[in-house]
Amino acid sequence: MPVHGEYRHLVLHTRLAQDVGIPRRNLILAQNGQIIELGEKGFQIRDSISAGRVLIDGKGIGDVGRSVLKERRILSEEGLVVVNMAFDEETGIVVYGPDIVSRGFVFETETGHLLQDAQCVILEIVEDVTPDVANRVDKIRARIQTALRQYFFYTIGRRPVILPFLVEV
Secondary structure, eight states: OOOOSOEEEEHHHHHHHHHHHOOOGGGGOOOTTTEEEEEETTTEEEEEEEOOOEEEEEEEESSSHHHHHHHHHHHHHHHHEEEEEEOOOTTTOOOEEEEEESSOOOOOTHHHHHHHHHHOOOOOHHHSSSSTTHHHHHHHHHHHHHHHHHHHHHHHSOEEEEEEEEEOO
16 A cells, blocks of 8 residues: 655556556545545545644754745855955054955856956945944945945846945954
8 A cells, every 4th residue: 555655646646556457445545734544444534733844954844944045045046145344443544454355146267357347336335424424334334234235246147145345343
């Protein structure tokens, strides 16, 4: 008695059993979640329980939400760009970076100019936002995300996840 496979397989198993002479009263075709009771009179579907797919992620079972799955899909399809940069709090002068690291996005050897141009976009934003502006780091971070998203979509038609890590020293 085959009890595995997709529903279409079970249908074929049932037909095969009938073709080889097993009486119909000895066959039962159940769907996922249906409870089959075996008694003196044969098989009967008695009840059903909820059944479906459960995502197992690491040590957690069923605790991954749609938003996490969406983020993972975007990361897998579009890639990730990380911007690291430090600048002087008083003068606004860049003391480190911008250093751009990409994963799953582009090969630097093939399109090195793309990331170099992105560095220029970032430096222009830092120059535009003067040190006396309130919440300077937050404003620069938001403008970098927007500008790089537009730049990458315009140049290569991709929308990577952009994570700017900015530090004022």
